[in-house]
Amino acid sequence: ETVARGYENGRDLATPYQIENFYAPVWRGEQRLCSAITEPDAGSDQRAMKTMAVRRGDRWVINGQKCFVSRLDKASWAMVYAVTDKERRRISSFIVPTSAPGVARGQRHKMMGEHGWNEFEVFFNDVEVPQRNLLGQEGMALRQFLHYIDLVRLRVAAYTIGACQYMVEQCVAYARDRHTFG
Numbered sequence: 001e002t003v004a005r006g007y008e009n010g011r012d013l014a015t016p017y018q019i020e021n022f023y024a025p026v027w028r029g030e031q032r033l034c035s036a037i038t039e040p041d042a043g044s045d046q047r048a049m050k051t052m053a054v055r056r057g058d059r060w061v062i063n064g065q066k067c068f069v070s071r072l073d074k075a076s077w078a079m080v081y082a083v084t085d086k087e088r089r090r091i092s093s094f095i096v097p098t099s100a101p102g103v104a105r106g107q108r109h110k111m112m113g114e115h116g117w118n119e120f121e122v123f124f125n126d127v128e129v130p131q132r133n134l135l136g137q138e139g140m141a142l143r144q145f146l147h148y149i150d151l152v153r154l155r156v157a158a159y160t161i162g163a164c165q166y167m168v169e170q171c172v173a174y175a176r177d178r179h180t181f182g
Helices: 018-028 141-177
Strands: 033-036 050-057 059-070 077-085 090-097 103-110 118-130
Touching: 018 103, 018 118, 033 059, 059 077, 059 090, 077 118, 077 141, 090 118
Parallel strands: 033 077, 050 077
Antiparallel strands: 050 059, 059 118, 077 090, 103 118
16 A cells, blocks of 8 residues: 555556555455566666667557566466656556466566566557556656555565574474484
Protein backbone atom coordinates (compact mmCIF):
# COMPACT_ATOMS: atom_id res chain seq x y z
CA GLU A 1 0.00 0.00 0.00
CA THR A 2 2.87 2.34 0.78
CA VAL A 3 4.13 2.02 -2.79
CA ALA A 4 0.78 2.90 -4.39
CA ARG A 5 0.13 5.73 -1.98
CA GLY A 6 3.77 6.86 -1.96
CA TYR A 7 4.63 10.41 -2.87
CA GLU A 8 6.82 11.70 -5.65
CA ASN A 9 7.36 15.45 -5.44
CA GLY A 10 4.09 15.76 -3.54
CA ARG A 11 2.05 13.70 -6.04
CA ASP A 12 0.48 10.30 -5.56
CA LEU A 13 2.18 7.58 -7.58
CA ALA A 14 -1.07 5.74 -8.25
CA THR A 15 -4.33 7.35 -9.33
CA PRO A 16 -7.60 6.53 -7.57
CA TYR A 17 -8.50 4.39 -10.63
CA GLN A 18 -5.26 2.41 -10.31
CA ILE A 19 -5.67 1.96 -6.56
CA GLU A 20 -9.23 0.68 -6.96
CA ASN A 21 -8.68 -1.55 -10.00
CA PHE A 22 -5.14 -2.84 -9.52
CA TYR A 23 -3.81 -2.35 -5.99
CA ALA A 24 -6.98 -2.95 -3.92
CA PRO A 25 -7.49 -6.50 -5.30
CA VAL A 26 -3.87 -7.26 -4.33
CA TRP A 27 -4.38 -5.88 -0.82
CA ARG A 28 -7.50 -8.04 -0.46
CA GLY A 29 -5.53 -11.12 -1.58
CA GLU A 30 -7.61 -11.57 -4.74
CA GLN A 31 -4.78 -10.90 -7.20
CA ARG A 32 -0.99 -10.74 -7.28
CA LEU A 33 1.44 -8.40 -8.92
CA CYS A 34 5.00 -8.55 -10.15
CA SER A 35 7.61 -6.06 -11.23
CA ALA A 36 9.35 -6.25 -14.62
CA ILE A 37 12.40 -4.00 -14.68
CA THR A 38 15.56 -6.12 -15.25
CA GLU A 39 16.69 -6.82 -18.81
CA PRO A 40 19.30 -9.22 -20.18
CA ASP A 41 21.70 -6.37 -21.09
CA ALA A 42 20.66 -3.88 -18.43
CA GLY A 43 21.13 -5.61 -15.09
CA SER A 44 21.76 -2.93 -12.51
CA ASP A 45 22.20 -0.17 -15.11
CA GLN A 46 18.57 0.70 -15.75
CA ARG A 47 19.57 3.56 -18.04
CA ALA A 48 20.74 0.88 -20.51
CA MET A 49 17.16 -0.38 -20.72
CA LYS A 50 15.93 -1.20 -24.24
CA THR A 51 12.23 -1.90 -23.64
CA MET A 52 10.35 0.99 -25.25
CA ALA A 53 6.88 2.44 -24.74
CA VAL A 54 5.63 4.72 -27.51
CA ARG A 55 2.54 6.86 -27.13
CA ARG A 56 -0.08 6.45 -29.83
CA GLY A 57 -3.01 8.70 -29.07
CA ASP A 58 -4.44 7.78 -25.67
CA ARG A 59 -2.55 4.45 -25.57
CA TRP A 60 1.00 3.26 -25.06
CA VAL A 61 2.57 0.48 -27.12
CA ILE A 62 5.27 -1.52 -25.32
CA ASN A 63 7.97 -3.64 -26.97
CA GLY A 64 10.87 -5.37 -25.27
CA GLN A 65 12.09 -8.16 -23.03
CA LYS A 66 12.48 -8.49 -19.28
CA CYS A 67 14.15 -11.21 -17.21
CA PHE A 68 14.22 -12.33 -13.57
CA VAL A 69 10.55 -11.46 -13.11
CA SER A 70 9.47 -13.03 -9.81
CA ARG A 71 5.95 -14.44 -9.46
CA LEU A 72 5.03 -13.80 -13.11
CA ASP A 73 3.26 -17.17 -13.19
CA LYS A 74 0.88 -16.07 -10.42
CA ALA A 75 0.55 -12.35 -11.18
CA SER A 76 -2.56 -10.73 -12.61
CA TRP A 77 -0.60 -7.68 -13.67
CA ALA A 78 2.95 -6.34 -13.81
CA MET A 79 4.60 -3.00 -13.21
CA VAL A 80 6.56 -2.75 -16.45
CA TYR A 81 9.38 -0.24 -16.78
CA ALA A 82 10.11 1.12 -20.26
CA VAL A 83 11.97 3.97 -21.95
CA THR A 84 9.54 6.71 -23.00
CA ASP A 85 12.06 9.37 -23.99
CA LYS A 86 15.04 7.82 -25.75
CA GLU A 87 17.08 11.02 -26.11
CA ARG A 88 16.87 11.97 -22.43
CA ARG A 89 16.76 8.32 -21.28
CA ARG A 90 13.53 8.84 -19.36
CA ILE A 91 11.85 5.73 -18.01
CA SER A 92 8.17 5.34 -17.19
CA SER A 93 6.25 2.60 -15.44
CA PHE A 94 3.02 1.01 -16.66
CA ILE A 95 0.48 -1.32 -15.17
CA VAL A 96 0.18 -4.17 -17.68
CA PRO A 97 -2.21 -7.10 -17.28
CA THR A 98 -0.17 -10.30 -17.66
CA SER A 99 -2.96 -11.69 -19.85
CA ALA A 100 -2.83 -8.75 -22.30
CA PRO A 101 -2.39 -9.60 -26.00
CA GLY A 102 1.32 -9.53 -26.86
CA VAL A 103 2.56 -10.52 -23.38
CA ALA A 104 4.46 -13.80 -23.71
CA ARG A 105 6.03 -15.65 -20.82
CA GLY A 106 9.45 -17.03 -21.66
CA GLN A 107 11.79 -19.44 -19.93
CA ARG A 108 11.42 -20.17 -16.22
CA HIS A 109 14.51 -20.18 -14.02
CA LYS A 110 14.41 -21.88 -10.62
CA MET A 111 16.26 -19.77 -8.08
CA MET A 112 17.65 -20.50 -4.62
CA GLY A 113 17.31 -24.26 -4.56
CA GLU A 114 14.36 -26.63 -4.71
CA HIS A 115 11.92 -24.41 -2.85
CA GLY A 116 13.17 -21.10 -4.21
CA TRP A 117 11.35 -18.51 -6.22
CA ASN A 118 10.64 -18.96 -9.89
CA GLU A 119 12.04 -16.22 -12.09
CA PHE A 120 10.74 -15.76 -15.61
CA GLU A 121 11.55 -14.07 -18.86
CA VAL A 122 8.71 -12.07 -20.37
CA PHE A 123 8.35 -10.55 -23.82
CA PHE A 124 6.21 -7.57 -24.81
CA ASN A 125 5.26 -7.50 -28.48
CA ASP A 126 3.14 -4.45 -29.39
CA VAL A 127 1.39 -4.61 -26.02
CA GLU A 128 -1.15 -1.78 -25.80
CA VAL A 129 -2.15 -0.19 -22.52
CA PRO A 130 -4.32 2.90 -22.00
CA GLN A 131 -2.85 6.19 -20.76
CA ARG A 132 -4.58 5.62 -17.40
CA ASN A 133 -2.17 2.68 -16.82
CA LEU A 134 0.84 5.01 -16.67
CA LEU A 135 2.00 4.80 -13.06
CA GLY A 136 3.04 8.17 -11.63
CA GLN A 137 4.54 10.87 -13.79
CA GLU A 138 5.86 10.14 -17.26
CA GLY A 139 9.64 9.81 -17.25
CA MET A 140 9.91 9.56 -13.45
CA ALA A 141 9.83 5.77 -12.99
CA LEU A 142 13.50 5.39 -12.11
CA ARG A 143 13.03 7.67 -9.11
CA GLN A 144 9.78 5.86 -8.27
CA PHE A 145 11.60 2.52 -8.50
CA LEU A 146 14.38 3.63 -6.17
CA HIS A 147 11.72 4.59 -3.60
CA TYR A 148 10.04 1.20 -4.08
CA ILE A 149 13.27 -0.81 -3.91
CA ASP A 150 14.04 0.70 -0.50
CA LEU A 151 10.81 -0.85 0.79
CA VAL A 152 11.58 -4.15 -0.93
CA ARG A 153 15.06 -4.25 0.59
CA LEU A 154 13.53 -3.86 4.04
CA ARG A 155 11.14 -6.77 3.32
CA VAL A 156 13.99 -8.93 1.99
CA ALA A 157 16.09 -8.17 5.06
CA ALA A 158 13.24 -9.21 7.38
CA TYR A 159 12.62 -12.36 5.32
CA THR A 160 16.33 -13.24 5.39
CA ILE A 161 16.57 -12.80 9.15
CA GLY A 162 13.56 -15.07 9.61
CA ALA A 163 14.96 -17.67 7.20
CA CYS A 164 18.34 -17.65 8.96
CA GLN A 165 16.67 -18.02 12.35
CA TYR A 166 14.73 -21.02 11.03
CA MET A 167 17.90 -22.61 9.63
CA VAL A 168 19.75 -22.18 12.94
CA GLU A 169 16.82 -23.78 14.79
CA GLN A 170 16.83 -26.71 12.34
CA CYS A 171 20.60 -27.17 12.70
CA VAL A 172 20.42 -27.12 16.50
CA ALA A 173 17.54 -29.64 16.48
CA TYR A 174 19.49 -31.91 14.12
CA ALA A 175 22.67 -31.64 16.21
CA ARG A 176 20.75 -32.60 19.36
CA ASP A 177 19.12 -35.65 17.75
CA ARG A 178 22.04 -36.84 15.62
CA HIS A 179 23.67 -40.14 16.49
CA THR A 180 27.02 -41.05 15.00
CA PHE A 181 29.15 -44.17 15.12
CA GLY A 182 26.61 -46.03 17.28
